[in-house]
Amino acid sequence: MKFRSYRPGPPLNQYVDCFWLIEDDQAARLEKILPSGTIELVVNLKDNEIHIHNPEQPEQYQRLSGAVFSGTYSRSFVCNALQHEAIMGVHFKVGGAFPFLGAAASELSNTHANLFDLWGSSGLELRERVCTASRPYERFRIMEAALQTRLRNLPIGELETKSALEMIETVGRKASLRDVSHELGVSQRRFIQIFSSFVGLKPKVFCRIQRFQRARVLAETQAIPGWAELAVSCGYFDQSHLIRDFKEFSGSTPKIYSAQQQHKDERYKDNHAPLC
Numbered sequence: 001m002k003f004r005s006y007r008p009g010p011p012l013n014q015y016v017d018c019f020w021l022i023e024d025d026q027a028a029r030l031e032k033i034l035p036s037g038t039i040e041l042v043v044n045l046k047d048n049e050i051h052i053h054n055p056e057q058p059e060q061y062q063r064l065s066g067a068v069f070s071g072t073y074s075r076s077f078v079c080n081a082l083q084h085e086a087i088m089g090v091h092f093k094v095g096g097a098f099p100f101l102g103a104a105a106s107e108l109s110n111t112h113a114n115l116f117d118l119w120g121s122s123g124l125e126l127r128e129r130v131c132t133a134s135r136p137y138e139r140f141r142i143m144e145a146a147l148q149t150r151l152r153n154l155p156i157g158e159l160e161t162k163s164a165l166e167m168i169e170t171v172g173r174k175a176s177l178r179d180v181s182h183e184l185g186v187s188q189r190r191f192i193q194i195f196s197s198f199v200g201l202k203p204k205v206f207c208r209i210q211r212f213q214r215a216r217v218l219a220e221t222q223a224i225p226g227w228a229e230l231a232v233s234c235g236y237f238d239q240s241h242l243i244r245d246f247k248e249f250s251g252s253t254p255k256i257y258s259a260q261q262q263h264k265d266e267r268y269k270d271n272h273a274p275l276c
Contacts, residue, residue, distance in 0.1 A: 001084070003269070006140040012147055015096035019140045021088040022269075029081045030058050030275040033073075034216065035249050037201060037209045039097035039105065040070045041115070045086035045131050045139075052112055053078035055251060058275060067115035067127040069101065071108025072200030074209065076251055078275055088130065088139055090147070094206075095198040100150050105200035122146075177203055211235055212249045215242060216271075219258045227254055 006019045017038075030053060044050050048066035053059075055078050098105050102118045115123035126146050133139045181191040195203050215234040231242035246254045250273065260274055 004136050006137070008144050008147075011151065012144060015093060015099060015151070016147065017091045017093050017096075019088065019090055019143055020269075021136050021139065022084045023086050023136075030078050031081055032076045032078050032251065032273045032275050034076050034213075034271050034273060035073045035209050036213060036271055037072060037094055037199065037206050039072055039092050039101075039108065039200065041067075041090040041092075041097070041100075042070055043067045043088050043115075043127050043130055044083055045088060047083070048127075050083060050112075051080055053080065055275070062112070064112055065114045065116060067123055068112045069097070069108060069115060069118060071111050071113065072105060073110050074201060074205050074249075075110065076249065076273075088143070090143060098198045100147060104197040106196045109200045208245060209249065212245050213271075215246065215254065216250070216257070219246075219254045220261045222258065230254070 002021075002023045004021045007013065008016050008019065032055060042050065044066040050064045050066060050068050051061040052064065053061040055076055058078055061080075092100075095105070101108065115127065119126070126142070129142050130139045133142055177188050177191060181188045184191065186194070192202055195206075199206055201209070211234055215230060215236070218230050218234065227242065228239045231237075231239045234242070236242040236245070243253055246252070246257065250257055252260070257273065
């Protein structure tokens with residue numbers, strides 16, 4: 001498998017973490033993608049369709065077009081790695097996809113949406129252009145230019161967008177909703193509405209997923225020797241609390257997940273796990 005990534009410069013770097021490209025991965029395997037609190041734009045460069053499988057019944061899947069926005073999930077979903085023969089994507093920062101959606105991020109919670117349904121014909125043209133390009137850097141530049149164009153034509157003010165992103169960053173630092181809303185001079189109810197509109201999740205769910213992600217990384221690296229110690233270091237009440245959240249977001253216990261990661265090969269992207 002060939003994996004490449006590219007980080008855009010200003011002003012996109014305020015909204016986008018990276019662009020990525022996978023080629024030459026043709027393994028027929030199902031992979032579980034864990035919730036991260038972020039949104040991705042994904043383009044299948046080979047076939048004009050993307051399949052999203054049901055984690056509980058993997059034989060069932062939703063067929064979408066070859067270019068989709070993957071909304072913010074509060075649970076895992078499943079994809080087939082056969083689609084990684086040639087696929088690229090945009091990994092947005094938390095809340096960073098909002099200016100490019102043409103809709104509230106909350107409308108994409110726990111679902112995928114065809115790019116055409118959100119962007120119209122310009123979505124079809126974008127996929128055609130990146131599919132026609134022959135070099136990875138050229139594909140990244142085409143995607144970068146398309147997002148820059150969308151950003152220049154924002155229907156909302158740039159100041160409003162930056163304020164919302166700063167609000168989201170404050171929540172990420174574990175500040176309470178009461179403190180954040182007070183600092184911003186808005187009611188808690190209004191704060192939750194704005195946050196959900198930009199991120200796609202309510203603040204409490206988002207914070208739980210961020211805590212799970214910290215625990216997931218530590219479980220993978222085995223940086224902390226015991227599960228009780230890991231639970232405390234990540235802000236869980238106890239080991240049972242950690243296990244409950246791990247089961248909800250990954251479908252397995254920390255112990256099982258950690259064991260899987262030790263045998264996972266390099267073909268799996270970060271935040272992807274084998275489907276048991």
